[in-house]
Amino acid sequence: MNTEYNSSTHISFIGVGNMAGAIIAGMCRHGFQPEQLLGTTRSPESAARATEAYGIRVINDNAQAVQYADVLVLAVKPQMMQDTCIALAAKVQAKKPLIVSVAAGISAQDIAHWLGGNLAVVRCMPNTPALVGAGMSGLYANAQTANAQKALVDQMFAAVGRTLWVDEEQAMHTVTALAGSAPAYFFRFVEALMKAGEARGLSSAQAHELATYTALGAARMMTETHDHPTQLRQKVTSPKGTTEQAILSFEREGIDTLVEHAVAACIGRSEELAAQLAHRDV
Numbered sequence: 698m699n700t701e702y703n704s705s706t707h708i709s710f711i712g713v714g715n716m717a718g719a720i721i722a723g724m725c726r727h728g729f730q731p732e733q734l735l736g737t738t739r740s741p742e743s744a745a746r747a748t749e750a751y752g753i754r755v756i757n758d759n760a761q762a763v764q765y766a767d768v769l770v771l772a773v774k775p776q777m778m779q780d781t782c783i784a785l786a787a788k789v790q791a792k793k794p795l796i797v798s799v800a801a802g803i804s805a806q807d808i809a810h811w812l813g814g815n816l817a818v819v820r821c822m823p824n825t826p827a828l829v830g831a832g833m834s835g836l837y838a839n840a841q842t843a844n845a846q847k848a849l850v851d852q853m854f855a856a857v858g859r860t861l862w863v864d865e866e867q868a869m870h871t872v873t874a875l876a877g878s879a880p881a882y883f884f885r886f887v888e889a890l891m892k893a894g895e896a897r898g899l900s901s902a903q904a905h906e907l908a909t910y911t912a913l914g915a916a917r918m919m920t921e922t923h924d925h926p927t928q929l930r931q932k933v934t935s936p937k938g939t940t941e942q943a944i945l946s947f948e949r950e951g952i953d954t955l956v957e958h959a960v961a962a963c964i965g966r967s968e969e970l971a972a973q974l975a976h977r978d979v
């Protein structure tokens with residue numbers, strides 16, 4: 698197998714939904730050729746819709762996708778992973794592609810086991826900003842994965858944003874809470890900010906523009922300056938000024954506790970999925 702991505706590396710996605718769709722769209726915008734990507738969905742109708750939406754070939758034949766793959770990305774819901782993997786085990790053992798799973802919770806060991814054993818498996822926890830090339834992906838590789846294979850997966854996800862590798866698989870639960878799920882927290886915050894603006898007479902469009910472009914500016918400052926978020930906050934917060942009152946209100950309402958509870962709940966669900974779906978007999 699090639700250990701550098703180029704236009705002859707074939708990448709198949711089992712399941713083309715919200716997450717795989719974002720990765721595929723991002724990859725096509727960032728140097729990958731649509732011809733080297735193949736996706737699958739459950740029905741011919743959804744395959745046709747996905748082909749239309751993402752501009753790559755999407756079929757409803759997982760076995761064919763395995764045959765095509767140097768890299769096989771598993772992107773179905775965690776609850777679908779075991780049955781999907783078991784159905785593909787024989788084909789995977791014949792072809793031995795590098796396996797990449799984006800499923801929350803499911804361990805590399807279970808994935809390898811369901812696919813017949815002894816496979817290089819990389820777990821990736823991406824997020825949907827991959828769609829615009831601003832993804833943040835946490836990655837973990839099992840012991841069978843060679844450094845060149847890790848480099849290859851890194852190149853693939855670096856094409857749609859940033860990558861961060863962890864050495865302990867257990868850390869993937871926390872990665873899910875800080876990257877995979879976290880865009881939704883920021884979207885929820887912006888929804889609340891918009892609601893507060895609209896309640897005070899701004900139109901929905903005005904509130905949307907103010908809140909989203911402020912979020913973009915804040916995100917860019919956090920990533921493009923060397924300042925810590927605390928310093929950036931302090932630079933906005935004039936003593937006895939307006940921001941101070943908003944921040945004091947957040948503190949009074951317990952913002953750290955609120956976020957800590959949300960992160961704990963997210964990790965709890967990831968661990969629960971791992972436990973519920975693990976080690977079922979094949």
Ligand SMILES: NC(=O)C1=CN([C@@H]2O[C@H](COP(=O)(O)OP(=O)(O)OC[C@H]3O[C@@H](n4cnc5c(N)ncnc54)[C@H](O)[C@@H]3O)[C@@H](O)[C@H]2O)C=CC1
Pocket residue numbers: 711712713714715716717737738739740743759772773774775777781799800801822823824825877878
């Ligand atoms: N949505 C997100 O922001 C993130 C999702 N993930 C993970 O990505 C995976 C997919 O999540 P979403 O894209 O949100 O779900 P989704 O429901 O949007 O997509 C799943 C896709 O899999 C297809 N599918 C189901 N069974 C199939 C089968 N047997 N063969 C082929 N295709 C099949 C469905 O047609 C659908 O297109 C999950 O495991 C999730 O944990 C990871 C990080 C972030």
Ligand SMILES: O=C(O)[C@@H]1CCC=N1
Pocket residue numbers: 801873877878
């Ligand atoms: O909500 C979920 O379960 C998936 C995994 C991380 C983001 N979305």
